[in-house]
Amino acid sequence: MTQIQQLLQQQDWLLADGATGTNYFDMGLESGDAPELWNTDHVDRVADLHRRFISAGADIVLTNSFGATRYRL
Numbered sequence: 524m525t526q527i528q529q530l531l532q533q534q535d536w537l538l539a540d541g542a543t544g545t546n547y548f549d550m551g552l553e554s555g556d557a558p559e560l561w562n563t564d565h566v567d568r569v570a571d572l573h574r575r576f577i578s579a580g581a582d583i584v585l586t587n588s589f590g591a592t593r594y595r596l
Contacts, residue, residue, distance in 0.1 A: 530582060539583040540576040559591040
């Protein structure tokens with residue numbers, strides 16, 4: 524049984540993070556920059572945002588990797 528299945532046995536729904544890109548812009552990401560590069564260039568900021576999602580009650584925090592392809596990066 525996966526961890527998500529285990530959580531769903533304990534509660535009817537799971538809350539995911541949100542507005543990651545908007546938050547990164549508020550944290551200094553510039554228009555046109557690849558937010559995925561923050562995973563290596565601004566590790567502390569990425570970790571801080573994920574901690575804030577968890578503190579706010581998120582059960583699921585998605586990776587910052589949506590556009591992490593060799594063509595984009």
